[in-house]
Amino acid sequence: MSTTRTFGITGFGGYIPRLRMQRAAIAAAHQWMAPGLRSQAKGRRAFCSWDEDSITLAVEAARDALANRQREAIASLTLASTTLPFADLQNSTIVAGALGLAPSVRTLDVGHSQRAATSGLIAALRQGDAPALFVASDRPRSKPASSQEIGFGAGAAAFTLGSDEVIATLLASTSRTALFVDHFRSDGARYDYYWEERWVRDEGYMKLAVEAVRAALQQAGVAAAAVDHFILAAPFKGVASAVIKKLGIVPEAESDNLEADCGYSGAAHGLLMLAHALERAKPGQTLVLVGFGQGVDVLVLRTTEALASFAPRRGVGGALADGQNHDAYLRLASYENAIELEWGMRGEKSIKTALTEQYRSSDQLSGFVAGRCRACGTIQFPQLPYCVTPGCNAPRANFDPHPLFDEPAKVLTYTGDWLSYHPAPPLYVGFVQFEKGARLLMEMVDVGATGLEVGTPLRMVFRVKDIDKTRGYPRYFWKATPLQA
Numbered sequence: 464m465s466t467t468r469t470f471g472i473t474g475f476g477g478y479i480p481r482l483r484m485q486r487a488a489i490a491a492a493h494q495w496m497a498p499g500l501r502s503q504a505k506g507r508r509a510f511c512s513w514d515e516d517s518i519t520l521a522v523e524a525a526r527d528a529l530a531n532r533q534r535e536a537i538a539s540l541t542l543a544s545t546t547l548p549f550a551d552l553q554n555s556t557i558v559a560g561a562l563g564l565a566p567s568v569r570t571l572d573v574g575h576s577q578r579a580a581t582s583g584l585i586a587a588l589r590q591g592d593a594p595a596l597f598v599a600s601d602r603p604r605s606k607p608a609s610s611q612e613i614g615f616g617a618g619a620a621a622f623t624l625g626s627d628e629v630i631a632t633l634l635a636s637t638s639r640t641a642l643f644v645d646h647f648r649s650d651g652a653r654y655d656y657y658w659e660e661r662w663v664r665d666e667g668y669m670k671l672a673v674e675a676v677r678a679a680l681q682q683a684g685v686a687a688a689a690v691d692h693f694i695l696a697a698p699f700k701g702v703a704s705a706v707i708k709k710l711g712i713v714p715e716a717e718s719d720n721l722e723a724d725c726g727y728s729g730a731a732h733g734l735l736m737l738a739h740a741l742e743r744a745k746p747g748q749t750l751v752l753v754g755f756g757q758g759v760d761v762l763v764l765r766t767t768e769a770l771a772s773f774a775p776r777r778g779v780g781g782a783l784a785d786g787q788n789h790d791a792y793l794r795l796a797s798y799e800n801a802i803e804l805e806w807g808m809r810g811e812k813s814i815k816t817a818l819t820e821q822y823r824s825s826d827q828l829s830g831f832v833a834g835r836c837r838a839c840g841t842i843q844f845p846q847l848p849y850c851v852t853p854g855c856n857a858p859r860a861n862f863d864p865h866p867l868f869d870e871p872a873k874v875l876t877y878t879g880d881w882l883s884y885h886p887a888p889p890l891y892v893g894f895v896q897f898e899k900g901a902r903l904l905m906e907m908v909d910v911g912a913t914g915l916e917v918g919t920p921l922r923m924v925f926r927v928k929d930i931d932k933t934r935g936y937p938r939y940f941w942k943a944t945p946l947q948a
Contacts, residue, residue: 470591471632472764474623476527477738477779478520479616479725481909481944483507483786484795486613492792493608500613507786508726509616511602512909513798513886514927516937517544517619518554520731521600522561522925524619528596530776531869532623534562538593539569543579544600545648545730547572548937557939558598560829561925563866579730580620581754585762587624588633594625601729606654607801614698616726620734620779630770631741631750633762635683639675640758643667660699668695668702672759673709676751679761683749687711691748692740694718696732697755706753724783730756739779746770785947787911797886809884814931816938826864831923831941833901834862842867842901867923868941871898874919877907895921895943906942913945920946 490497490504511520521542540562542555555570573583580599587597600619605611645663648655672695680687693716695703703717718740721732728735733754740750746768754760777785789795796802824845826832833844838857841850842865850857877893891907893915907915908926921943928940 468626469629469632470588470624470626471629471767472588472622472741473594473625473628473630473769474528474530474532474773474775475621475630475738475741476524476529476775476777477618477620477735477782478523478527479618479721479728479735479779479782479786480509480511480515480520481785481787481911482510482512482789482798483724484510484792485788485790488790488792489613489795497608500608500610503610503613506723507788508613509618509724509728509786510795511617511798512926514908514942515602515617516548516927517546517600517602518548518557518939519925519927520602520617520619521558521598521621524600524621525558525562525596525598526868527775527777527782528621528623529562535565536594537564537568537596537623539571539587539595540564541571541573541583541587541595541597542600543573543583543598543730543734545574545577545579546602546604547574555598557829560825561868561939562596563830563832563868564596574730577730577756578754578758578760580734581752581760581762582638584622584734585633585636585638585760588762589636591624594623597622597624599731599734601731603727603729604654604799607796611655611657611698614722614726616721616728618721618725618728618735618782619731620738622734622738628769628773629767630773631764631766634685634749634765635679635763637675637679637682637761638758639671639678641671642757643671644757645755664699664702664705668697668706668755669709672706672753672755675759675761676706676710676753679751679763683763685749685763688713689749690716690751692716692718692744692750693753694733694736694740694750695753695755696720696727696736698727712751721779721783724786735779738775741766741770742775742778742780744770781947787909794887806884809882812884813933814929814938815934816931816936821938828940830866831868833865833867834859835865837861837863840900842897842899844901844903865899867897867901868925869923870901872896872921872923872943873898874907874915874917874921875902876917877915879914891915907944908942909944911945915945922946 602617
């Protein structure tokens, strides 16, 4: 007799950019022409540094979910986003390389709707039969002085899926498709166009979403009053509370929408809220996740006893706590390319990526893989033809791969350079000493007001190294950042 194994969520993680802009600073910058923004000027919103995008956010969220787990068994990786940097280059392939997944992994990009994440997760859970990784990542852009600029944020969430040690199972799911256009962004446009908020709330969320949730709860055999966590991501305030009230779900079930210190992170926000809710959930609880956009997706999930034994590396809570306060609005505008600054001739350097060498060195560059010499144990990066240890000189054929992205490290030397061109001056560079012996010159990012000291603990982050603006090609590599105090 064969037994059917339950396929579900086996792990989760999240990431929110470290940089947080005071909403009061955004409102003050536009006071002269949009004084009404003052009413929305509470708290902070997350924003990407110049070297962060939906790919780098996805990598950090996936690392949080995977922690020290084995990655060889992951058979597929799906990346959901509406703000991926490439229109015709598989973005999830870059994520897979940075995570060191096996070359046999199947990769897939999903986009074009705020429901990309929920629709993709339903498909992954319904069709899954092998260990998988699902990541949602978004950094929606907004026009300066708009309510979106003050309310939006950025973030990513990742979920491992499989049949071993399942922490949450899918009880039911429903979808409703409707050409209900609450906003849109045409091909080539930079910003979304939004329709009137009250109409979107009353005709969209209060009717379409309510109907879909009722159908999902009926399919799952769960009463509305029995829902423990209700997750509905919306760019408007009060939507989830109104939907809960109409459905008869207890008010205490409404999940934190992360508005106070993050902001609405587009297609990824519902899954970011789900990851945060799972940090707080207990075994045996019911979660309802709603995705809205040209229809509605609803997932009804039930946590298991295995939830008590799982924890992400930092989690969404850890990412929220690791925020840097900023009040210089022009920094946000510059990083979002909303203004064009005069950087001088040093900023005119032309950068063209040698795609042939990028391919040949992809194992080292993407996965930050050093070589460990079998003869003497020395770890070196980059991997040269021979061991660098004097008297050893063993050939590279004697090296074993040794990824550095999770290795403990600290500052050995550093300098803050105000003369070289850098989109986030000063440019911090210095030698990084890894605990197990490797030492190399690296860029250090998100340093913050506290600065650096020799011996400051560091962690590695996957970032944009530089951008070929002529051809529109970002090149990625690893950088170092101070650990949270």
